[in-house]
Amino acid sequence: MAPEALPYPGLVLAGGASRRMGRDKAGLRLPDGRTLLEHALAVLAAAVTGPLLVSTAGPVPPGRLQTWARAAGRAVAVCPDLRPGRGPLEGIRSGLRAVAPAAWLAVLAVDLPGAAPALWIHLAPRAGDDGPVLPVAGDLRQPLAGFWPAAVLPALEAFLDQGGRRVQQLLQAVPVRWQPVTAAGMLVNCNTPAEWAAWTGHPAGARPPAPGVE
Numbered sequence: 001m002a003p004e005a006l007p008y009p010g011l012v013l014a015g016g017a018s019r020r021m022g023r024d025k026a027g028l029r030l031p032d033g034r035t036l037l038e039h040a041l042a043v044l045a046a047a048v049t050g051p052l053l054v055s056t057a058g059p060v061p062p063g064r065l066q067t068w069a070r071a072a073g074r075a076v077a078v079c080p081d082l083r084p085g086r087g088p089l090e091g092i093r094s095g096l097r098a099v100a101p102a103a104w105l106a107v108l109a110v111d112l113p114g115a116a117p118a119l120w121i122h123l124a125p126r127a128g129d130d131g132p133v134l135p136v137a138g139d140l141r142q143p144l145a146g147f148w149p150a151a152v153l154p155a156l157e158a159f160l161d162q163g164g165r166r167v168q169q170l171l172q173a174v175p176v177r178w179q180p181v182t183a184a185g186m187l188v189n190c191n192t193p194a195e196w197a198a199w200t201g202h203p204a205g206a207r208p209p210a211p212g213v214e
């Protein structure tokens, strides 16, 4: 892990249906042979020192945890959605509950292949933060790579219980620190086969981006 790694738990969001991609995004392979999930686990393992969780829609086959632990370089646990099929906010809710009483959870969606550990170190929660700390590069806001606080859990639970799903809608109702970053490639997600082809054909797809994010 990076020397500046932060003392928080980490959660990789990997419970989506990947409808637009047409196959499970978590299993897509980067040019270096690792799956997107293995890559995401290695990124969070370098960024934070706390327990690592994989947020899934349900239980995972036996043996999967060992593969994930090898990728992370330390133990990994599964965090199944308490109520599956409700989108990434359900994964974050289930993750925040699983790591209680931790004050902060480092979150990374599995479909963000450009994210690097320096992003979380740049976003590090500060005294006075009482809502998610999330990156923005120009017009590109990325709510699924950053820090989510336990303090947001009551609002998040109420939002989900009322049938809310859209992350942007929740973020209008809670305080957010949008932290500017210049490395926009860290925030780009791959949802479709065309976006994936564009990413893996890009030189940055073959290696982690440069560590600086400011």
Ligand SMILES: Nc1nc2c(ncn2[C@@H]2O[C@H](COP(=O)(O)OP(=O)(O)OP(=O)(O)O)[C@@H](O)[C@H]2O)c(=O)[nH]1
Pocket: 013, 014, 015, 016, 017, 018, 019, 020, 021, 025, 055, 056, 057, 081, 084, 085, 086, 087, 088, 090, 091, 092, 108, 109, 110, 111, 144, 191
């Ligand atoms: N735990 C959990 N993660 C989810 C869920 N839905 C989406 N995610 C994750 O959230 C991130 C963003 O997902 P989306 O692109 O919005 O949805 P998706 O289901 O992956 O893809 P589409 O079916 O094409 O919309 C990805 O890392 C997904 O794995 C869910 O219901 N539970």
